Amino acid sequence: MNFGFTEEQELLREQVRKFLEERCPTSTVRSIMNSDAGYSSEHWSQMAALGWLGLMIDESHEGVGLGWIDLIVVLEEMGRSLCPTPFVSHCLTASTLCELGNEEQKKTCLPGLASGDTIGTIAVLDIPDDPIADNLTLQASADPGGIILTGTKPFVTDAGSADLFLVAYRHANKPGLAIVRRQDDGVSASSTATMDLTKRTGTLTLENVKVPAAQLIPMTEAQLIRLLDKGVVAVTAEMVGAAEAIIEMTTSYARERIQFGHPIGKYQGVKHRLAEMYVDVESFKSLAYFAAWCVDEDPDQLPRAASLAKAYASDAFAQMGIDGVQLHGAIGFTQEYDIQLYLKRSKWARPMFGDADYHYERVAALTL
Amino acid sequence: MNFGFTEEQELLREQVRKFLEERCPTSTVRSIMNSDAGYSSEHWSQMAALGWLGLMIDESHEGVGLGWIDLIVVLEEMGRSLCPTPFVSHCLTASTLCELGNEEQKKTCLPGLASGDTIGTIAVLDIPDDPIADNLTLQASADPGGIILTGTKPFVTDAGSADLFLVAYRHANKPGLAIVRRQDDGVSASSTATMDLTKRTGTLTLENVKVPAAQLIPMTEAQLIRLLDKGVVAVTAEMVGAAEAIIEMTTSYARERIQFGHPIGKYQGVKHRLAEMYVDVESFKSLAYFAAWCVDEDPDQLPRAASLAKAYASDAFAQMGIDGVQLHGAIGFTQEYDIQLYLKRSKWARPMFGDADYHYERVAALTL
């Protein structure tokens, strides 16, 4: 039993944190989030060079061959810095291809993803937001040598920057994933910012898109749910880092801001709320780490573990976003101060891959 | 528009408070609550002499002829003192008879209730706890010149001390109330204390009880609900007084108890919770007053008003009961200290005539 990171993982964390502190301070976050692209291609190449884009991809396909525990170390730091990047979408794509793709598909797709030349994303649900199989409704029609897809996928993260889409569909009563590229005939996608300007989302429109059988990945419903659960884990790991940033910023403000002759952090109204935040972050951090461990090591436990983590995090982080701003007083809600960026992240993260209502209900269904 | 009490009502409040302070200090509460009877017949005669038992009964039937706003003044003070007495049951009985009984029934019953010679209670629901018409299930069977009742009514408040029961039943698809006396053939009732030793409840057992038509009070479903809503208002008024007592006791403890060199009331962890309690009590007090006003003056608004008051009070008072004890530290949960008596009252009051879940849902049904 060992619930801690390895030395290598700690080194990875240091590397990521150092990179983000140097290359992506808040001033950079702000200029990227206000740009059209919504991410920095310079960062993207640097991340590729550091091996992060191929983190989940095995070495035989030009990746680094690490696992989910390594990934969440990176994601936690990304969350802390709010770095705008299609990294999460990209990793979910890579991880899914590694797990479900055939050798030919891997050979074709993975090296491009590992090098960052291809940006990947997933387009799974047709009905947002609950990550349940019923909300995948896109029906493929048969075509000689493959299928034809016509429909729109709403809320596809990073749809505007992605080159490769894993599009979920149903055919002959079975779910599957189609590998679709931006340049394919009939494919169009663009994205806008969300309330959290560091995150992009858009609609993927498919009009008579012919997908040859070689580009199709058969999938069970359980695999579909597992794919969504990976999304749950990834988003929750980012929430951990962002939530820790809220505590750090607010604590340091509370130590310095003087009111009525004392730092406001002396008053229990402020300090106790910060202590509660600490309790919450420690807790959903533990839950998130364990869920990440389950992805690779104990898949049967993943549904419960992922739902417990996201349910706890969704409620707690949303409240922290609000209270972080409120504890800062008036300065907290100015555009130029950073704490409000985390409030917006907390709103963005709450419904992603299911909100607390959904995940608590799922836990009840699994355990009651 | 005038949302305040009259001078007479303020005098009544003073009279009740003075009486209870003198005749029913906590030492007396404790000795009564540990007695078999569960109330003091001496108090009962004194209350009769002061006119409280006939408060709701018109003067032509030897009562005082006041209304619900006057009644809640008394109830608030009773709640504050925790005086163990069948007063609430008694008033609900009197108020119902006044409203629904025929002249003959009033003549027979009301003078005894006003003088206190008869103690009344109501036995309405067969299925606890939601105050809905469906939970009245007792079917009367026909009998020449009346009906026959066989069944048991659970959780009849003050069943052990009452002489007269208003028993709800259904006959020919219509609800009605039967006036049943303890000494009638086939009637048996006893009660035990509840977790709150100042409150008694029991089962009323009816075995082939013949009730002549003259003792039957026809009732619509709306009147049944109105009867239950009066119960809601009465219980909530007692909650207001008890909740104010929690604030008073805890505030005075917080001013005196020294820890780390200061009264604990100096720390925001304590003082803010007390301020929140104050906000809550002010609020459910306003809601309760308005609901009481609706009983007599605007019956159409009563369902929503009563439900808003009880819903708010149930949640808030339950939390106050817990926090009142917790803010007292270890001494708070000793038998000899009084604050825990209020915790028990808060548990008792929560489900009475419907809990917060029920009443909020009812508000939603009425307004959404």
Added chain:
Amino acid sequence: MDFEYTREEEAFRQEVRDFLDENLPPREQRGSDFMENWLARVREKRWVGFSWPREVGGGGGDIMSQVILKEEMAARRAPPLGTCMMGLAWVGPGIIQYGTDEQKARFIPDILDSKYHWCTGYSEPNVGSDLAALQCKALRDGDHYVINGTKIWTTLAPIASWISMLVRTDNFGSEEAKHEGITALLVKLDAPGIEIRPIENMAGQRAFAQIFFDNVRVPVANRLGDEGKGWAVTISSLANERSSIGEVTAMYSKLESLKELVRRTTRNGKPLSDKPSVRRELARFEAKIEAMRLNGLRYLTRQIRGQPLSSETSVNKLHRADLEVEMGDFAVSILGQAGNQTRRQEGAVDNGSWAADALGWPSVVIGGGTPNIQKNIIAERILKLPKD
């Protein structure tokens, strides 16, 4: 206890309703000159400054009629009775109570006639809840004060012509006597040495500003009240707040829009209005708003009866702050990703208005004294607990 109104009150209510029937056409039928006419008509009725004395041009109305006026206006979502918001809410009452006859004659009519905007200058960068710690200083130089310092979070500053502000004229740097030595000044914003720098809030609006004062000269005649006694002016203007009747109507109307939203929105095929947790939360909002309404009426009755209030208005302020946060967040919490999208963003619900609401609460919640301060007020002034 009586929730009925007197015949005179009902007659006044009818008068207001008739007026609104006649003068408030539906939004889409309002012409370009509507607002100008509206302001002129309500001014004619003496409903602007309704409770102000008639001798300064106000309506001389009593509390109850004011409540009725506010209720009816809010119920019909009527435009404001004057556009000089801060003048009507804060500055005017201060001038009426503490101003000289010249000041009254000079400023009150303009406020009533919506001539130009006022703003108020209390907060400073290092002075938030602890208002009396202000440091912006004004030194006497003959018949002028010379102001140096800065004010922040000044609402409407970018469009206002005048500011009513607090400065320190004495007791510099003294923590103990900080309430002494504060003076209230009325300052024209085009005076040399004033720079106004707008502040953008997180929802992207520029309703606030920071104002810098660099040797700004203000005639002593523009002092409101006595030198060094400005704290009393502030306290009285804060105490000037009446019951929150208009607010309650606004909250009810917000609750109605939430109800309407959940009725027309489905999730997994079912209307959100059928979801038990949604139903309970809306009912809980209703209980709090109704409590605010009734608390307001109860305190109002006390005022009408001449019984002094302590700091009971903090009760409704705390409810208001909670509700602003909770109701603002509620819609986006149930609408999923679409609810979080703001205007012009992909898939936004109702053009992003719910998302905007979810970012709009802080100005109300923090602006009116933070909830922690309100709790201290209740604990210390009403429950007599020791000060921090």
Added chain:
Amino acid sequence: MDFEYTREEEAFRQEVRDFLDENLPPREQRGSDFMENWLARVREKRWVGFSWPREVGGGGGDIMSQVILKEEMAARRAPPLGTCMMGLAWVGPGIIQYGTDEQKARFIPDILDSKYHWCTGYSEPNVGSDLAALQCKALRDGDHYVINGTKIWTTLAPIASWISMLVRTDNFGSEEAKHEGITALLVKLDAPGIEIRPIENMAGQRAFAQIFFDNVRVPVANRLGDEGKGWAVTISSLANERSSIGEVTAMYSKLESLKELVRRTTRNGKPLSDKPSVRRELARFEAKIEAMRLNGLRYLTRQIRGQPLSSETSVNKLHRADLEVEMGDFAVSILGQAGNQTRRQEGAVDNGSWAADALGWPSVVIGGGTPNIQKNIIAERILKLPKD
């Protein structure tokens, strides 16, 4: 990261399971001599005082094996490993760390053999959270201390033979140096001058007592650690708390009973387990308990790796306090009037056990340092916020 166990650890787990299979018959099959045999058998295994050094009679076990032992025992709801609870939890570790060889020889074997009960004397009537403000005094008189004063909230006092207590031997009445001058003494409870007065709690139990000391003479040989250095003894015994593994298993088992309750209870004809708010609340409890489990393991890993912990154990203490209150109240909150009835009262559910639970939380919640104190600890020691 690795939630698997080593082969040695798994072998130990199997050893415990085998032992339990052999020595822990179902409750109804346990004879009158069961407990005596049980205590003897676990003592033989050296599982009593499992982590204590072997030279004093303990098991010398490592942290991980201790976790496994606790997990398995809790999972099977085994009886405790010794009946001298306070001795095993608090007093023994203190004596091992600070006691003389004579004290170790005299007391440790008796604790391990469950010979008699210990209790601990920290709190006093005016001394709750602020432990160091204690006033019970002991003055030196030759080779004795003479104790005068009182201790309160002393668990097990009515049945204990010895008390490990803190007294003030110096710095009387000094607020600043209050942590100095405290001395730890081991006192036999049959000494002349001791009076024990049981305290009944609100649930009607008499598990606490107040103890009065009137010129009680204690040999200097019974002092634990140096004179005036008793604060260090206390701090170290409080820090002696390890991860909350056993607690977590107990909370899970309580959660199971709640689940079982809602499955078999109907309200208006429907099982409570179908009610969305009930389902959500139980799942929320599960998230908190699982968080406690994983927090515990994470902190344990740090300890095993020799990385120092700050006050992270307060995290789980706060969860525990919340859960005790919330889970204690949950059953009665959904069971209506019947749920509130206690033993032998009309209509009680499950003979009033839920009602009893609803009154039982304060000893845990308040006894372990109030939640407000735990929040201060986190805020000050971990977040480095200023002291009150």
